[in-house]
Amino acid sequence: MLGLNKKDTSxxxxxxxxxxxxxxxxxxxxxxxxxxxxxAGYPDLMQRFVIFGIFAIGFNILFGLTGYLxxxxxxxxxxxxxxxxxxxxxxxYNVIPAIALSVVVAGVFSLLIGFVSLRRSGIYFSILxxxxxxMSFALAYSVLSNPKFNLTNGETGLQVYAxxxxxxxxxxxxxxxxxFGLPMRATYTMDVGAWSFDxxxxxxxxxxxxxxxFYLAIRIFRSPFGMMLRAVKSNQQxxxxxxxxxxxxxxxxxxxxxxxxxxxxxxxxxxDPLAGAERMQWTASGEVVLxxxxxxxxxxxxxxxxxxxxxxxxxxxxxxxDNVLHSWFAFLPDGLEDAVVFLIHPFIGKGWxxxxxxxxxxxxxxxxxxLVEGGQRLLNRLKRKKTDADDAPSGKTxxxx
Amino acid sequence: MDAILLQILNGxxxxxxxALIALGLTxxxxxxxxxxxxxxxxxxxxxxxxxxxxxxxxxxxQTIDETQTDFLGNPLKVExxxxxxxxxxxxxxTIIDWSVPLAILFAIPIMLLVGYVMERGLIKHFYKRPHAxxxxxxxxxxxxxxxxxxxxxxxxxxxxxxxxxxxxxVDLGTMIGFDPNAIIYPIWRLVYFGFALAIIGAVFSFLxxxxxxxxxxxxxxxxxxxxxxxxxxxxxxxxxFGIAAAVAGLAGVMYGPLNPPNYHMxxxxxxxxFVVVVVGGMGSLPGxxxxxxxxxxxxxxxxxxxxxxxxxxxxxxxxxxxAIIVLLTRPRGLMGRKGVMED
Numbered sequence: 191m192l193g194l195n196k197k198d199t200s201x202x203x204x205x206x207x208x209x210x211x212x213x214x215x216x217x218x219x220x221x222x223x224x225x226x227x228x229x230a231g232y233p234d235l236m237q238r239f240v241i242f243g244i245f246a247i248g249f250n251i252l253f254g255l256t257g258y259l260x261x262x263x264x265x266x267x268x269x270x271x272x273x274x275x276x277x278x279x280x281x282x283y284n285v286i287p288a289i290a291l292s293v294v295v296a297g298v299f300s301l302l303i304g305f306v307s308l309r310r311s312g313i314y315f316s317i318l319x320x321x322x323x324x325m326s327f328a329l330a331y332s333v334l335s336n337p338k339f340n341l342t343n344g345e346t347g348l349q350v351y352a353x354x355x356x357x358x359x360x361x362x363x364x365x366x367x368x369x370f371g372l373p374m375r376a377t378y379t380m381d382v383g384a385w386s387f388d389x390x391x392x393x394x395x396x397x398x399x400x401x402x403x404f405y406l407a408i409r410i411f412r413s414p415f416g417m418m419l420r421a422v423k424s425n426q427q428x429x430x431x432x433x434x435x436x437x438x439x440x441x442x443x444x445x446x447x448x449x450x451x452x453x454x455x456x457x458x459x460x461x462d463p464l465a466g467a468e469r470m471q472w473t474a475s476g477e478v479v480l481x482x483x484x485x486x487x488x489x490x491x492x493x494x495x496x497x498x499x500x501x502x503x504x505x506x507x508x509x510x511x512d513n514v515l516h517s518w519f520a521f522l523p524d525g526l527e528d529a530v531v532f533l534i535h536p537f538i539g540k541g542w543x544x545x546x547x548x549x550x551x552x553x554x555x556x557x558x559x560x561l562v563e564g565g566q567r568l569l570n571r572l573k574r575k576k577t578d579a580d581d582a583p584s585g586k587t588x589x590x591x
Numbered sequence: 592m593d594a595i596l597l598q599i600l601n602g603x604x605x606x607x608x609x610a611l612i613a614l615g616l617t618x619x620x621x622x623x624x625x626x627x628x629x630x631x632x633x634x635x636x637x638x639x640x641x642x643x644x645x646x647x648x649x650x651x652x653q654t655i656d657e658t659q660t661d662f663l664g665n666p667l668k669v670e671x672x673x674x675x676x677x678x679x680x681x682x683x684x685t686i687i688d689w690s691v692p693l694a695i696l697f698a699i700p701i702m703l704l705v706g707y708v709m710e711r712g713l714i715k716h717f718y719k720r721p722h723a724x725x726x727x728x729x730x731x732x733x734x735x736x737x738x739x740x741x742x743x744x745x746x747x748x749x750x751x752x753x754x755x756x757x758x759x760x761v762d763l764g765t766m767i768g769f770d771p772n773a774i775i776y777p778i779w780r781l782v783y784f785g786f787a788l789a790i791i792g793a794v795f796s797f798l799x800x801x802x803x804x805x806x807x808x809x810x811x812x813x814x815x816x817x818x819x820x821x822x823x824x825x826x827x828x829x830x831x832f833g834i835a836a837a838v839a840g841l842a843g844v845m846y847g848p849l850n851p852p853n854y855h856m857x858x859x860x861x862x863x864x865f866v867v868v869v870v871g872g873m874g875s876l877p878g879x880x881x882x883x884x885x886x887x888x889x890x891x892x893x894x895x896x897x898x899x900x901x902x903x904x905x906x907x908x909x910x911x912x913x914a915i916i917v918l919l920t921r922p923r924g925l926m927g928r929k930g931v932m933e934d
Contacts, residue, residue, distance in 0.1 A: 306915065328907035
């Protein structure tokens with residue numbers, strides 16, 4: 191289907207089903223029950239899942255395929271956000287031109303940065319992208335917000351004011367981001383028994399866009415262009431010796447991933463018409479690196495999983511507090527309960543970053559392929575157990591891995 | 592003339608911090624070939640050694656002083672730090688006053704230990720893995736370290752004042768023949784600069800004039816051959832890692848009075864220090880020191896009103912701008928050697 195082989199088609203269908211049915215899947219617990227706080231099916235969080243999913247898919251096209259580790263991708267996301275908000279300010283609250291402009295501007299911006307940064311590789315490339323991103327952050331934060339030439343509105347963040355031109359804004363159009371009149375915040379709540387499910391217009395826009403870009407990513411992975419990028423990763427020197435100039439390929443990958451980041455930034459602004467410089471800081475770039483590695487570098491589904499995983503647990507862990515822990519471990523004897531709560535305390539609530547850091551280190555050390563590799567290993571082990579049981583009578587020994 | 596001198600002086604303290612951190616980074620890179628993203632965290636841990644020591648010195652017990660009363664007429668509770676009780680009020684007060692310089696003694700063993708444990712426990716397993724993996728794992732470690740510090744010390748900056756004698760400013764201008772009040776300079780910055788020079792001198796002479804340093808230098812040039820000569824080079828490199836950690840830590844200890852330490856100070860310095868290392872030339876120790884001071888001074892010149900009115904915000908981006916230009920025109924940096932990280 192759509193020029194994909196059977197395996198990829200089923201992968202795409204699974205992703206499509208998961209994203210479309212997310213309001214159900216993420217709300218497994220009835221409203222008002224003790225477990226309801228683990229529901230993640232509210233619009234804001236679901237939007238973040240798919241938006242960061244898009245960001246991570248794009249990052250993976252660069253890092254996963256070519257092996258170039260960029261530490262400055264958040265700059266493109268920030269640029270995308272800024273251009274989208276400018277579109278809201280100048281044209282209208284319709285999200286289509288905003289998203290289109292954010293992709294284009296991020297593409298141009300990444301072409302510039304990529305052209306310079308890709309002259310070096312390895313660690314130098316990482317540092318160059320880091321330097322560019324920090325420079326963009328500094329520019330957005332202070333330089334470009336001077337009264338004469340206010341492009342970013344500095345610390346306050348760029349937002350739409352009542353006296354902005356908005357030349358195409360119709361008289362009846364809603365006064366917040368909308369898609370031809372359908373506001374992004376429109377939410378239809380369906381109550382089924384004790385459960386309630388939210389269907390949010392903004393989320394579905396993001397979800398549809400994510401499916402499209404996911405499809406594009408599959409096509410890129412399977413194309414000759416994707417093969418070329420993998421060849422760059424495995425041995426660039428040899429590529430050069432065969433007389434092939436790999437620069438256009440890596441640059442194309444860089445620009446594509448920059449456009450993905452711009453798209454994510456544009457969507458972020460479309461969901462909430464505000465753009466701040468902190469989106470460009472290098473810790474934000476670090477976050478997408480974490481997502482991609484955690485999910486599985488170079489795999490199709492990995493980055494999406496990683497983004498969902500990090501955003502979900504960020505949300506859940508931040509909500510758990512000592513009282514919740516006490517209620518969980520109430521079955522333990524008092525002293526032990528306190529001890530357990532005391533031990534877990536640093537890792538929850540505000541300590542989520544600590545948990546994330548430790549988790550990330552464990553993944554890098556023991557599971558370089560991320561969650562996807564973990565899943566595969568688990569499957570293999572299960573399968574092997576089965577075959578082992580079948581083979582046992584014949585006394586065959588399998589070589590250790 | 593005096594304005595120029597003032598800007599140079601202003602750049603020295605930041606330049607010293609950059610130079611010390613970059614020196615440690617280069618030591619680690621030159622010996623072990625590891626790109627250490629957790630180096631900023633080591634700087635931060637050093638600063639928090641000073642914070643800890645200050646807190647320990649200020650631990651106190653309460654006594655009820657019958658002779659004094661508070662405004663309600665109750666006997667006044669007096670807090671006496673243990674140090675004052677043990678060493679007498681005067682010596683005790685001096686010890687508390689000098690807690691930041693004293694923290695140097697406290698920080699050296701701790702940082703050596705932290706560096707040693709880090710190398711043996713984590714970095715060792717990453718020599719054969721790609722540079723990207725080394726960056727990632729040390730980045731993770733940096734997050735973990737800074738979150739641990741945040742858990743124990745909170746997110747707010749903590750004041751670590753310098754000793755009374757060394758706080759305040761000195762009129763440097765009059766000493767060298769300028770008008771009075773032309774160059775007023777905080778004493779602690781001078782102290783920091785002198786301290787940085789001392790540390791840099793110590794590291795260089797250690798490498799240059801001791802047998803240990805000679806072996807390490809040989810190992811940096813050709814690790815395998817030194818290993819074949821029957822020298823346990825890995826052990827020495829581990830110790831060098833500890834020393835690099837100690838250099839970063841000491842830079843942090845003394846930096847506290849300039850800028851109150853907070854848990855993410857390391858990250859802020861790390862990015863800039865990497866830039867410094869790259870400008871200086873990957874793997875070149877003198878290059879790192881030189882670039883550290885140069886960039887610090889450059890940053891201070893870019894912060895003058897003249898510069899910021901000509902190009903607004905130039906002080907924020909000058910270092911990155913220079914780094915990008917240097918990387919593109921002189922790929923090896925100012926003093927980089929041929930063959931080190933050429934790709």
